[in-house]
Amino acid sequence: MSNNLSAPDPAELSSSVGSGSNNMGVELANERAQFLEMEEVNFTDNELVYHVRTALKSASSGDSESYDELIGVMHHRERLSPDEVAMLVTCLKALSGTVSCIDVVHHESLLSSIFGMSMWNYGPEVMDALVDLIISLAASSGKFVDSCLDMLIRNFVPPYSYLALLKQPRGLSRKDQVLSRVHSALESISHLVPLAPMRLLSLVIQRMPRQNDNETVMMTYVENMFKLESGSMGQLVGSTMLIAVVDRLLDLDLEIGWEDIVQDDSSKGIFEMELEDLEEDEEDLNDEGDELPGKHLSRNSLRGNVIAEKLDSLLVLTFEYLESCQGHGRLLEVFETLLHSFRITVLNAYKSKFAQFVMFYACALDPENCGVRFARMLVDIFVCHDHPPMTRMSAVAYLASYLSRGKFLSANYITTMLKRLVDWCLDYCNVQDGDVNPFAHRVFYAGCQAIMYVLCFRMTSIMSIPRLKSQLFLMPIETILKHKSDPLKVCLPSVVGEFLKQARAARLFTVTKTFIFDDILESELSRAFGGLERLDSFFPFDPCLLKKSDSFIRPNFIFWSMVKTTYDDDEDRDEDEEGSGDEDGEESVDGVGEDRRDRMATSFNEQDIDIEEFDYALNKMSITPKQSLMYKFGGGLEELVRMPSRIRPSTSPESL
Amino acid sequence: MEGLKVSDANLVVFLHPSKSNRVSKAVLHELSSHLFQFSEIFDGVLLAYDVDIVDRNAKLLSGIHPYIGVRLKAKLLLFSPKPNMLIEGNVVKLTPESIHVIVLGFASAVIIDEDVREEFEYRTKHGKEVYRSKAHRRHVIEVGTMVRFLVKSLDREILHICGSLEPSNTGSIHWLDQNFGSGTKRERENEMKMQEHAVVGGEEISLGNDQSKKSKKRRLREES
Numbered sequence: 053m054s055n056n057l058s059a060p061d062p063a064e065l066s067s068s069v070g071s072g073s074n075n076m077g078v079e080l081a082n083e084r085a086q087f088l089e090m091e092e093v094n095f096t097d098n099e100l101v102y103h104v105r106t107a108l109k110s111a112s113s114g115d116s117e118s119y120d121e122l123i124g125v126m127h128h129r130e131r132l133s134p135d136e137v138a139m140l141v142t143c144l145k146a147l148s149g150t151v152s153c154i155d156v157v158h159h160e161s162l163l164s165s166i167f168g169m170s171m172w173n174y175g176p177e178v179m180d181a182l183v184d185l186i187i188s189l190a191a192s193s194g195k196f197v198d199s200c201l202d203m204l205i206r207n208f209v210p211p212y213s214y215l216a217l218l219k220q221p222r223g224l225s226r227k228d229q230v231l232s233r234v235h236s237a238l239e240s241i242s243h244l245v246p247l248a249p250m251r252l253l254s255l256v257i258q259r260m261p262r263q264n265d266n267e268t269v270m271m272t273y274v275e276n277m278f279k280l281e282s283g284s285m286g287q288l289v290g291s292t293m294l295i296a297v298v299d300r301l302l303d304l305d306l307e308i309g310w311e312d313i314v315q316d317d318s319s320k321g322i323f324e325m326e327l328e329d330l331e332e333d334e335e336d337l338n339d340e341g342d343e344l345p346g347k348h349l350s351r352n353s354l355r356g357n358v359i360a361e362k363l364d365s366l367l368v369l370t371f372e373y374l375e376s377c378q379g380h381g382r383l384l385e386v387f388e389t390l391l392h393s394f395r396i397t398v399l400n401a402y403k404s405k406f407a408q409f410v411m412f413y414a415c416a417l418d419p420e421n422c423g424v425r426f427a428r429m430l431v432d433i434f435v436c437h438d439h440p441p442m443t444r445m446s447a448v449a450y451l452a453s454y455l456s457r458g459k460f461l462s463a464n465y466i467t468t469m470l471k472r473l474v475d476w477c478l479d480y481c482n483v484q485d486g487d488v489n490p491f492a493h494r495v496f497y498a499g500c501q502a503i504m505y506v507l508c509f510r511m512t513s514i515m516s517i518p519r520l521k522s523q524l525f526l527m528p529i530e531t532i533l534k535h536k537s538d539p540l541k542v543c544l545p546s547v548v549g550e551f552l553k554q555a556r557a558a559r560l561f562t563v564t565k566t567f568i569f570d571d572i573l574e575s576e577l578s579r580a581f582g583g584l585e586r587l588d589s590f591f592p593f594d595p596c597l598l599k600k601s602d603s604f605i606r607p608n609f610i611f612w613s614m615v616k617t618t619y620d621d622d623e624d625r626d627e628d629e630e631g632s633g634d635e636d637g638e639e640s641v642d643g644v645g646e647d648r649r650d651r652m653a654t655s656f657n658e659q660d661i662d663i664e665e666f667d668y669a670l671n672k673m674s675i676t677p678k679q680s681l682m683y684k685f686g687g688g689l690e691e692l693v694r695m696p697s698r699i700r701p702s703t704s705p706e707s708l
Numbered sequence: 709m710e711g712l713k714v715s716d717a718n719l720v721v722f723l724h725p726s727k728s729n730r731v732s733k734a735v736l737h738e739l740s741s742h743l744f745q746f747s748e749i750f751d752g753v754l755l756a757y758d759v760d761i762v763d764r765n766a767k768l769l770s771g772i773h774p775y776i777g778v779r780l781k782a783k784l785l786l787f788s789p790k791p792n793m794l795i796e797g798n799v800v801k802l803t804p805e806s807i808h809v810i811v812l813g814f815a816s817a818v819i820i821d822e823d824v825r826e827e828f829e830y831r832t833k834h835g836k837e838v839y840r841s842k843a844h845r846r847h848v849i850e851v852g853t854m855v856r857f858l859v860k861s862l863d864r865e866i867l868h869i870c871g872s873l874e875p876s877n878t879g880s881i882h883w884l885d886q887n888f889g890s891g892t893k894r895e896r897e898n899e900m901k902m903q904e905h906a907v908v909g910g911e912e913i914s915l916g917n918d919q920s921k922k923s924k925k926r927r928l929r930e931e932s
């Protein structure tokens with residue numbers, strides 16, 4: 053067959069041939085010159101189809117010569133010459149016309165070569181022909197539908213050899229060509245086979261790259277999943293796609309060893325902790341030890357690093373997708389799916405680290421709808437007895453962290469949410485009469501701690517609005533906190549300490565007995581109420597440590613250093629520079645102060661801000677010691693060396 | 709159209725105890741999970757159901773989790789095309805080698821050129837593809853035509869039907885009804901009305917009227 057084929061004369065093509073295959077004559081006519089040596093035998097489309105049909109039929113009965121030739125053409129892959137391309141296109145088109153003759157058993161090798169083809173290896177003409185063939189196959193018989201869908205799904209990502217090329221413009225244009233065809237093929241198939249999306253769903257999920265797969269592969273695949281979500285099949289497959297992406301985010305998140313890196317020894321200063329880690333890194337680089345935490349931090353954190361980068365990229369991809377959804381006015385419907393997914397997976401996941409920032413960012417994009425909806429869902433879970441205590445505690449921890457950190461939330465709304473928490477706690481107080489019992493009253497303690505935590509961040513901003521200030525004063529917070537079960541003793545000491553300090557300064561209320569905390573992060577009682585999961589020290593929206601994601605989150609985020617506390621006027625200045633002519637009494641709404649600390653923070657470049665924030669964060673409010681994480685992920689040695697010098701006030705430029 | 713039937717069924721649906729506070733919802737959810745799938749027990753594809761809970765007392769399946777067995781009486785709309793039945797569908801694609809049809813909005817059917825009788829030939833008219841009968845100039849099949857065809861086989865997994873346009877009582881329904889008629893005009897009207905009110909999974913589709921047929925999928929496509 054390969055010897056006899058030549059370009060058919062366009063004039064020979066009869067008008068009875070379908071419009072789709074008319075292009076063939078035109079295309080091949082361009083290649084005419086190359087065929088001059090061969091016999092000038094002209095085939096019309098019909099004759100080609102007939103020829104292929106015969107080849108297939110004879111293969112069924114044992115004579116497989118033409119059939120083998122056909123398969124041989126399929127296997128040409130790299131650097132096809134123009135006549136090879138033409139040959140391939142011709143074969144594919146002829147096959148499209150003979151799909152009804154293709155038998156799943158007798159023509160297995162042909163089918164496997166077709167399904168094994170990767171569109172990334174070819175140019176647009178071959179892509180088009182191949183796609184047409186796949187669509188025809190899928191529509192012709194139920195037996196081929198799954199394989200066709202599978203083949204298209206496998207074309208979501210390029211073959212490994214192609215991955216490096218993706219970054220070049222050539223690779224990007226090829227990607228565009230392939231993916232647009234793949235998705236339109238999927239749509240065509242669902243048009244002809246209405247139940248195809250159902251099969252597509254399960255296949256896409258099955259083939260989704262796992263945590264350990266190559267990062268580019270995963271990102272490209274997820275891009276495709278998002279494309280499906282926003283495409284015409286979106287209503288049918290969209291929510292499953294989103295849920296699967298969130299699941300994968302969570303999988304990556306949970307791979308990062310929280311326990312591997314967290315240092316439980318809270319008596320050490322931060323810098324000592326970091327410098328120690330640094331030494332350990334150098335020692336353990338070549339160590340082949342086991343994977344216990346502490347001793348071999350470097351190996352674990354390096355491993356976490358790769359995963360963290362993947363998580364970072366995936367989060368950024370999701371953020372960008374949310375932005376595009378917002379652009380198309382679809383954010384709210386996408387958000388509903390995300391909310392549902394959050395509720396059934398992330399909320400109950402053991403200390404999810406960063407996956408929840410998807411919700412944060414979505415809320416930031418649309419505070420009035422998404423932002424409100426999210427908080428309301430969390431409060432509803434907290435106050436509802438139907439949910440298990442763990443879920444309720446987790447919900448209120450999310451709520452507290454969210455209300456404190458969301459720059460886009462109005463003081464008014466925060467006050468409303470606070471009121472709901474306070475009301476519930478008050479009801480609880482009126483009903484319960486028990487003594488200190490961290491386990492029995494754990495949901496209550498979680499609620500109290502949430503109220504205190506939010507007020508640590510937001511007290512000033514609430515106080516600055518007279519109407520809200522009076523609402524705050526009317527709230528029976530004192531009654532709740534001075535209840536027999538003694539939340540002030542049980543809740544996290546650092547939170548309680550900071551809260552009391554601010555409450556006294558604001559004259560919200562005072563306590564008669566003094567609480568001496570000495571900057572202890574946690575106590576036995578708090579650990580008891582927090583339980584095994586340590587929900588007492590769970591602040592899910594603490595600063596995001598993933599570099600790329602953080603650049604999205606940062607503009608919408610309140611760092612502790614930005615918060616103006618009620619006792620700011622009397623605040624000691626051991627860590628601020630001197631000589632600034634700034635007035636302390638500057639009022640600002642929403643806690644974003646113009647004070648010295650904030651100015652210092654914003655005048656640094658991006659990297660330094662991280663260090664600055666974390667330093668303050670650890671010292672003040674953020675309980676979980678994350679400095680070491682930061683250094684493993686994003687920083688190099690430079691920051692470590694520089695940081696101590698930044699803290700010394702006299703050498704920081706802003707002090708001058 | 710043949711192949712559609714309404715069956716009465718006595719069912720027992722077993723629910724997990726966590727669903728015990730919202731039994732009706734759980735029962736509907738369970739039944740919905742069987743929609744558009746071929747069931748050996750019912751011998752057909754479940755298209756729609758109408759359930760009544762018979763007994764407020766349920767039987768308990770003892771075990772680690774005591775599942776609650778709720779007794780139901782249901783009317784089930786089933787679709788079970790058998791070979792040599794005549795069914796109807798909407799043409800969505802025409803190629804020289806095949807005619808692609810969608811039946812009831814969810815089942816795909818294909819009629820290959822070998823199964824199309826001689827009188828039809830494939831032509832391209834003003835850029836549109838048609839199958840035109842050589843014997844009767846007005847008998848035309850194009851994209852959007854409702855056709856009646858004979859069932860050759862059914863793939864139960866993906867609900868894919870292989871059809872045939874060999875018999876002379878197959879082809880465009882519009883033309884066939886005009887020229888052959890099926891019973892009296894009144895009978896035909898009644899049949900069409902009955903088909904129009906078939907409820908498929910909660911959505912109404914109208915059958916037997918090629919002008920206004922809008923399957924759920926087509927409507928979705930047009931909206932998007």
